[in-house]
Amino acid sequence: MADGGQVAHAWDRQRILSLFDPGSGVLDRRVMSDEAIYQLELERIFARGWNFMCHESQLKNPGDYFISYIGEDQVIVVRDEEGRVNVLLNTCRHRGNALCRAEQGRAKSFVCSYHGWNYALDGRLIGVPGQTAYYHGDIDRSRLGLAKARVDSHLGFHFATLDQEAPPLHDYLGDVGRIGLGMVCAYGDVEVAAGIQKNVIDCNWKVAVDNLFDWYHVAYSHASASTAGFLDIARILHPKNQMVMLGEYGHAIGGPGIPEDMQAQIDRLTDDEREAMSRAAPPNSPRIRPRKATELMGPVGVRSQGHPNLFPNLWITLGGLQMCLRLPRGPSKTELWWFTFLPKDAPPEVKRTMMGLANHAFGPAGLLEQDDGENWSQSTRATRGVASRKLGQQISMGLGHGEVTVGAAGERFIEGPISEQGQRWLYRAWTEWMAASDWADLKRNHAPPPAGML
Amino acid sequence: MTSLPEQVLLQYEVEQFLYAEAALLDARNYQAWLDLLADDIHYWMPIRRTVTISDLDMEFTKPGDMAYFDDNRQLLEMRVLKLEAGSAWSEDPPSRSRHFVSNVRILEVAGDEITVEACFHLYRSRLNSEENNWIGRRVDVLRRTGGSFLLARRSLFLDQTVILSTNMSTIF
Numbered sequence: 012m013a014d015g016g017q018v019a020h021a022w023d024r025q026r027i028l029s030l031f032d033p034g035s036g037v038l039d040r041r042v043m044s045d046e047a048i049y050q051l052e053l054e055r056i057f058a059r060g061w062n063f064m065c066h067e068s069q070l071k072n073p074g075d076y077f078i079s080y081i082g083e084d085q086v087i088v089v090r091d092e093e094g095r096v097n098v099l100l101n102t103c104r105h106r107g108n109a110l111c112r113a114e115q116g117r118a119k120s121f122v123c124s125y126h127g128w129n130y131a132l133d134g135r136l137i138g139v140p141g142q143t144a145y146y147h148g149d150i151d152r153s154r155l156g157l158a159k160a161r162v163d164s165h166l167g168f169h170f171a172t173l174d175q176e177a178p179p180l181h182d183y184l185g186d187v188g189r190i191g192l193g194m195v196c197a198y199g200d201v202e203v204a205a206g207i208q209k210n211v212i213d214c215n216w217k218v219a220v221d222n223l224f225d226w227y228h229v230a231y232s233h234a235s236a237s238t239a240g241f242l243d244i245a246r247i248l249h250p251k252n253q254m255v256m257l258g259e260y261g262h263a264i265g266g267p268g269i270p271e272d273m274q275a276q277i278d279r280l281t282d283d284e285r286e287a288m289s290r291a292a293p294p295n296s297p298r299i300r301p302r303k304a305t306e307l308m309g310p311v312g313v314r315s316q317g318h319p320n321l322f323p324n325l326w327i328t329l330g331g332l333q334m335c336l337r338l339p340r341g342p343s344k345t346e347l348w349w350f351t352f353l354p355k356d357a358p359p360e361v362k363r364t365m366m367g368l369a370n371h372a373f374g375p376a377g378l379l380e381q382d383d384g385e386n387w388s389q390s391t392r393a394t395r396g397v398a399s400r401k402l403g404q405q406i407s408m409g410l411g412h413g414e415v416t417v418g419a420a421g422e423r424f425i426e427g428p429i430s431e432q433g434q435r436w437l438y439r440a441w442t443e444w445m446a447a448s449d450w451a452d453l454k455r456n457h458a459p460p461p462a463g464m465l
Numbered sequence: 466m467t468s469l470p471e472q473v474l475l476q477y478e479v480e481q482f483l484y485a486e487a488a489l490l491d492a493r494n495y496q497a498w499l500d501l502l503a504d505d506i507h508y509w510m511p512i513r514r515t516v517t518i519s520d521l522d523m524e525f526t527k528p529g530d531m532a533y534f535d536d537n538r539q540l541l542e543m544r545v546l547k548l549e550a551g552s553a554w555s556e557d558p559p560s561r562s563r564h565f566v567s568n569v570r571i572l573e574v575a576g577d578e579i580t581v582e583a584c585f586h587l588y589r590s591r592l593n594s595e596e597n598n599w600i601g602r603r604v605d606v607l608r609r610t611g612g613s614f615l616l617a618r619r620s621l622f623l624d625q626t627v628i629l630s631t632n633m634s635t636i637f
Binding site: 074099112114115116117128193204205206207209210211212213234235236238239241290346349351363366367369371374375376378380381382384385386388 | 516517531544553627631
């Protein structure tokens, strides 16, 4: 993608790299509120990376569409008559009007409400009113189809990018991204539960992403959910048994991990024995994953009970039950979309229990999520004051105490108590993405997940 | 067929109940509010979608789909416990709320249960500068018990599709 010259000039490579110091864990607060930085993020992160669009179960039939976003570019994700999934920029080539104003539905074609230009489900311009009478036949429809994003999918999850140079999705995701999507499918093939919760929080999108790696806030921020008896935080937190997995291009997983010896015991159990143990466990305990999960997630990934983030903005939570997409809406505004995934073969009562947990934990009325938004918006607000924004965010927890283990398949992970390793990995990758002028530059100038002490 | 004076009396009783209930919430008297709920209450706010006229059957999620609220009495008691926990940070300092109820229409009287439709406007002022307006249609089922009612069902059909607020930590 071409860069907006002025912004890239104002924030040259050295200035961008200086915004986060991995050696001290200090982050410049301006990354949360500066308009020029935000514009550069739209180009160098969102337009460049692979963005989650939707799941295949949302597009069952030709004509089924779902509106999504690549940064602030609104796109139509639609299945065409040939069964292919297209991601089309939702802007008429004539005057730019949005073709589709609904958020999902079924269409035979997309007709612009302004002058009636008509586009096929694959984006071809198939009708222009007055083509002969007014345009005198001078319009070349073949050159005026809807702009298309590149589309790729993994395990039924559709992604799109605006950058022709982006690596294939499989390579982009790397082991950590694929573990994250594998987590969603760990109990079997999934489909999206009807209803995607959407709400807007006055925070920078990175404050929300930072928070998903943050198991330090859980006990304090969410104390009232414990007091109210919604869930026993002490039982899910495992503050000393945490595992952070580091992936290429900024993907990471952070949160509770199953110790290796405990996983070895699980590995010896049949699927039926695992289910029986899960049923006997207290409510809201993580359900033990079946054998097949190890194929999807690998021997290290399957030990994670934490939160994957697929860089930049796709959080996977509740053991893979939900995904939360954090869509940027300006430096100080983020739209959150909650997708809930249910195993197709699960009995109805199991699905009801899973949906109940999703409904009551997260989303704007969720007993956990309610308390996050205000912390995030107030943290963002404080990055705008002249004096406040100079203070720097402290992201130093566990710095120098994390020993990176290299797994048999090259997995890089850190086990130990709660730390801010995941957040440091996020911001380190963020500076690399922001400093690189294009994919070739990013491929050359990014740190692969390291070994040794972090 | 009930007589007009009977209809007027019922309308008056129902409206007074709804106003009293709203006043309890605005006064943050949550324990007294819980006393107005039937043990089998279902409190539900489906997700609304922006759809074309031809897809209006998809406008709301259905019962059993995902929702913003899909609560029984136990969940509502948890919400109240949370509000009173002293650590519900999104409500401390507490929000200032005003529950408006209007356009009250009695849709059905079946035995001791009365189905009531109303428009609601829940205004929330929070901290120094945050404002939220949640407006929609509500369908309540009131159950007559002794001289008053219990709320047996509440369905909230919000007019927003993307919720334009940080959270919904207020009881509707």
